[in-house]
Amino acid sequence: MNQELPSYPPLASFDEISIWKKAFHSRSFVIGATLALVILIAGVTSVFWTPYAIDVLDVSKRLKPMSSEFWFGTDQYGRDIFSMLMVGARTSIIVALIAVGIGMLIGVPLGLLAAAQKGFLEELVMRTNDLIFAFPSLLSAVLITSIFGPGTINAVIAIGIFNIPVFARVARGGALSLSGREFLLAARLSGKSSFLITLEHIIPNIANLLIVQATIQLSLAILSEAGLSYLGLGTQPPMASWGRMLYEAQTMVAFAPQLALYPGFAIIFSVLGFNLLGDGLRDLLDPKMRRRVA
Amino acid sequence: MLWFAFLRLIGLLTTLLAASLVIFVVLEVIPGDPAEVMLGLNAQPDTLAALRAELGLNAPLSTRYVNWLLGMLQGEFGVSYTYSVPVSELIGERIQVSLPLATGALILSTVIAIPIGVYSARYHGKVIDTGIMSIAQIGIAIPNFWIAILLVYVFAIVLRVLPSGGFPGWDVSFFGSLQALLLPVIALALPQASILARVMRSALLDVLHEDYIRTARAKGLSNKATLWRHGVRNALIPVLTILGLQFSFLIAGTVIIENLFYLPGLGRLIFQGITQRDLIVVKSSVMLLVALTIFVTFLVDIAYAAIDPRLRRRA
Numbered sequence: 174m175n176q177e178l179p180s181y182p183p184l185a186s187f188d189e190i191s192i193w194k195k196a197f198h199s200r201s202f203v204i205g206a207t208l209a210l211v212i213l214i215a216g217v218t219s220v221f222w223t224p225y226a227i228d229v230l231d232v233s234k235r236l237k238p239m240s241s242e243f244w245f246g247t248d249q250y251g252r253d254i255f256s257m258l259m260v261g262a263r264t265s266i267i268v269a270l271i272a273v274g275i276g277m278l279i280g281v282p283l284g285l286l287a288a289a290q291k292g293f294l295e296e297l298v299m300r301t302n303d304l305i306f307a308f309p310s311l312l313s314a315v316l317i318t319s320i321f322g323p324g325t326i327n328a329v330i331a332i333g334i335f336n337i338p339v340f341a342r343v344a345r346g347g348a349l350s351l352s353g354r355e356f357l358l359a360a361r362l363s364g365k366s367s368f369l370i371t372l373e374h375i376i377p378n379i380a381n382l383l384i385v386q387a388t389i390q391l392s393l394a395i396l397s398e399a400g401l402s403y404l405g406l407g408t409q410p411p412m413a414s415w416g417r418m419l420y421e422a423q424t425m426v427a428f429a430p431q432l433a434l435y436p437g438f439a440i441i442f443s444v445l446g447f448n449l450l451g452d453g454l455r456d457l458l459d460p461k462m463r464r465r466v467a
Numbered sequence: 468m469l470w471f472a473f474l475r476l477i478g479l480l481t482t483l484l485a486a487s488l489v490i491f492v493v494l495e496v497i498p499g500d501p502a503e504v505m506l507g508l509n510a511q512p513d514t515l516a517a518l519r520a521e522l523g524l525n526a527p528l529s530t531r532y533v534n535w536l537l538g539m540l541q542g543e544f545g546v547s548y549t550y551s552v553p554v555s556e557l558i559g560e561r562i563q564v565s566l567p568l569a570t571g572a573l574i575l576s577t578v579i580a581i582p583i584g585v586y587s588a589r590y591h592g593k594v595i596d597t598g599i600m601s602i603a604q605i606g607i608a609i610p611n612f613w614i615a616i617l618l619v620y621v622f623a624i625v626l627r628v629l630p631s632g633g634f635p636g637w638d639v640s641f642f643g644s645l646q647a648l649l650l651p652v653i654a655l656a657l658p659q660a661s662i663l664a665r666v667m668r669s670a671l672l673d674v675l676h677e678d679y680i681r682t683a684r685a686k687g688l689s690n691k692a693t694l695w696r697h698g699v700r701n702a703l704i705p706v707l708t709i710l711g712l713q714f715s716f717l718i719a720g721t722v723i724i725e726n727l728f729y730l731p732g733l734g735r736l737i738f739q740g741i742t743q744r745d746l747i748v749v750k751s752s753v754m755l756l757v758a759l760t761i762f763v764t765f766l767v768d769i770a771y772a773a774i775d776p777r778l779r780r781r782a
Contacts, residue, residue, distance in 0.1 A: 304485050307761045311719035312737070316753060319741035320498055396610055400723055403612055404738065423616050423727070427624050437613040444608035 202453025208446025216262035225253035228411035260413040269394035276336020284344030302338035310335045318406040328407040347379030381458035388451035392444040544751040564732035572655035579660040584667025606661025615654035632729035670702035711767035
């Protein structure tokens with residue numbers, strides 16, 4: 174039955190070449206993508222190479238200034254700051270990606286379910302969302318990590334839980350905005366099940382919305398991870414994390430204020446990068462904006 | 468309007484009840500034995516038994532939950548395990564720091580953001596607008612605890628004009644207390660102001676395209692009067708939403724900022740309660756903050772409906 178329907182080109186392939194062209198003209202997209210890429214490369218590289226090992230403390234090399242030997246100098250324990258920033262990038266990216274991934278994997282199906290099944294189920298999903306929103310996010314993350322113990326995995330779970338309602342809301346909103354559209358009616362007439370329609374027609378059409386939201390959530394997750402690690406509830410030493418570095422720098426701020434600068438800049442660069450990337454992607458992918466540009 | 472407020476009030480109460488259940492489950496059911504959590508793994512069996520009896524842990528879960536709720540309704544929050552004082556007393560003390568801190572930050576961010584957002588929208592597309600919005604974009608990315616560390620360095624260590632932390636108490640030194648809160652308020656407010664300025668700008672830009680703005684100009688109202696009387700007033704609705712949301716961010720932000728500045732506020736109370744495993748303190752203070760957040764959301768909803776009659780019908 175499906176094969177007898179005329180096949181329309183998928184919406185996503187809408188002038189793909191010109192989108193790339195526009196992308197390179199969008200300042201937000203170019204700056205955001207560059208910053209995000211730099212952080213990503215630093216994080217990935219740190220898996221197999223850093224200038225120095227970060228778990229070796231050498232007090233004789235403590236608080237060295239910037240030099241060709243130590244690019245950003247060393248901290249009060251003699252660790253190379255550049256190496257720690259690289260490992261910190263890895264920590265941030267891993268935590269943010271998994272936390273946002275948890276939010277999407279659970280939140281999107283819930284949101285779609287709420288949109289498809291009106292009534293009790295929708296009410297239940299949306300009220301649960303409201304409930305999670307009522308808990309100030311960092312406060313609950315502090316609560317969760319303190320009950321289950323500090324550490325990277327618990328930080329990921331804590332941040333991930335607060336991404337669930339965000340994606341549920343976006344997915345439901347996107348799905349509802351599509352309801353009543355002709356291509357959905359056509360798909361239903363062709364005898365497809367709700368599940369198949371959601372999979373083949375709704376998800377591809379709300380993918381743009383989800384991608385933009387995911388980029389923004391990534392930057393929020395990086396900030397939350399830094400906050401938790403700053404409080405000593407996130408990543409534990411000897412693994413490096415930017416928040417933890419800031420915490421350690423704070424005790425030294427009178428003698429070595431530069432120690433507080435580097436991790437701060439690293440957080441700002443990455444958050445700014447993902448925010449700009451999200452802005453740029455929204456301009457490029459939002460059909461309303463696309464019409465305005467064309 | 469009254470019917471709308473009534474429906475919202477029921478929603479508020481249900482959310483409160485659900486939130487209390489979540490907190491109870493997270494702090495009392497999931498850890499298994501709260502007494503064991505509070506005393507650590509090496510606790511003597513008789514100390515454990517004594518604490519269990521003191522906390523009423525031998526009663527069934529449902530009784531404990533109901534007792535906790537009923538107690539809170541009567542202002543009875545239990546006795547702190549580490550401080551040996553009633554939790555209500557602790558909260559009453561600590562809120563004198565947290566409330567001025569959060570409201571101060573909220574007011575400061577609004578006072579900074581609204582004029583900047585309006586200014587930026589007015590010169591939309593000009594260099595000054597791009598400049599302001601670039602700064603705001605960076606401001607959003609800055610963690611408040613990093614600003615705090617820099618502020619401490621500049622004002623407390625280099626210039627030595629403000630304290631780097633601590634809190635003298637309102638009755639000891641009113642001026643000193645204000646001084647102690649100044650840097651924390653700024654650190655909390657700046658990132659929020661960046662967000663708010665962007666919201667103000669885009670909300671105003673949306674409004675300025677409306678027909679009634681053209682009408683106002685056509686009837687001879689000056690540009691400035693149109694902007695403030697018809698533009699800004701209508702643009703304040705989305706700004707109000709963000710303000711409501713920001714309150715919850717500010718509450719969470721106090722946990723970090725109060726720790727950084729050694730301020731004896733609610734956020735620090737919760738954090739210390741958690742590290743000292745004083746679950747009685749944590750349970751009630753978290754409930755209080757969550758209740759506060761829910762209540763602010765409720766107020767925003769009501770304010771909405773008061774401003775925009777169309778929203779009342781949707782309930």
